[in-house]
Amino acid sequence: MVRSALYGSCLLGRGAFAFCYKISVYWNSKMVDAALKLYHHRVNFRNVLSEVRQYLASEGVKGVPSLLGVSLNPLAIVTSYHGPTTLQQAVKDGTSPLLLMRAVHQVADTLSQLHARGLTHNDVKSDNVLISRTDAVPGISTTVIDLGGMTTVGATPYRGCGLRSQDYPYLSPEVVSGGSVSYASDVYSLAKMTASVLRHFPASCPAAARLRWEVKKCLHYHPEHRPSLTHLQEQLGVFIATPPSPPLRSKRHS
Numbered sequence: 001m002v003r004s005a006l007y008g009s010c011l012l013g014r015g016a017f018a019f020c021y022k023i024s025v026y027w028n029s030k031m032v033d034a035a036l037k038l039y040h041h042r043v044n045f046r047n048v049l050s051e052v053r054q055y056l057a058s059e060g061v062k063g064v065p066s067l068l069g070v071s072l073n074p075l076a077i078v079t080s081y082h083g084p085t086t087l088q089q090a091v092k093d094g095t096s097p098l099l100l101m102r103a104v105h106q107v108a109d110t111l112s113q114l115h116a117r118g119l120t121h122n123d124v125k126s127d128n129v130l131i132s133r134t135d136a137v138p139g140i141s142t143t144v145i146d147l148g149g150m151t152t153v154g155a156t157p158y159r160g161c162g163l164r165s166q167d168y169p170y171l172s173p174e175v176v177s178g179g180s181v182s183y184a185s186d187v188y189s190l191a192k193m194t195a196s197v198l199r200h201f202p203a204s205c206p207a208a209a210r211l212r213w214e215v216k217k218c219l220h221y222h223p224e225h226r227p228s229l230t231h232l233q234e235q236l237g238v239f240i241a242t243p244p245s246p247p248l249r250s251k252r253h254s
């Protein structure tokens with residue numbers, strides 16, 4: 001069934017663990033677009049099962065895809081389709097920085113819902129965020145994908161993995177070194193994402209300078225000294241509500 005669904009499908013993206021294709025599936029009595037995540041051969045059943053569990057645990061959270069199906073041979077999952085652009089691509093394509101900051105604010109909202117369920121995402125980075133433009137305000141809709149690394153707070157998913165910080169600049173120092181994940185470690189990753197968008201606002205903009213200061217606090221080496229997710233979420237809300245000075249012109253504006 002997976003092989004026939006893949007026939008003529010287009011590649012949406014690839015990651016360290018999987019290729020992802022756009023397919024059509026019959027769901028709720030109609031054909032809908034979906035994303036088929038086809039795992040690489042070295043990924044084992046246990047890893048896939050763990051991602052499936054996290055989709056089930058986060059069911060109903062706004063801004064997370066819905067799980068539509070699972071295949072054991074080949075190992076694959078089917079989720080609702082989102083995008084078409086990752087936040088990483090949108091930053092490069094010159095999408096309006098203010099829109100991008102609205103997307104980051106939506107990511108904060110999604111993380112806060114996950115945290116309310118005792119879950120930490122642990123892989124918050126710009127190629128795990130899909131965005132699509134909307135006609136209605138706020139002009140953008142955001143989805144946080146890739147729940148493969150998600151765990152309950154306090155877990156040590158990278159213990160003994162020997163991760164190098166230069167390969168995982170978006171992960172907090174305690175997580176890279178194999179320590180416990182926490183709400184504060186997601187705050188660190190979200191602050192890195194915020195910083196990557198803030199770069200597109202002029203240094204002279206007072207609102208950007210204020211947010212940069214908050215981001216700096218969220219990047220504190222010690223998790224216990226970082227502000228809460230709620231605080232960063234509020235600061236992002238203030239930033240997008242008070243129109244900052246015109247953002248720097250990027251190469252191409254969409």
Ligand SMILES: Nc1ncnc2c1ncn2[C@@H]1O[C@H](COP(=O)(O)OP(=O)(O)OP(=O)(O)O)[C@@H](O)[C@H]1O
Binds near residue numbers: 014017145
């Ligand atoms: N639901 C979806 N809708 C549209 N595109 C998607 C969807 N899920 C994944 N993609 C695309 O496929 C890419 C790879 O998916 P995903 O991040 O889940 O794979 P991965 O191998 O676990 O990645 P990583 O290297 O981050 O661990 C994404 O960056 C995105 O471009």
Ligand SMILES: [Mg+2]
Binds near residue numbers: 015127128146
């Ligand atoms: Mg990914």
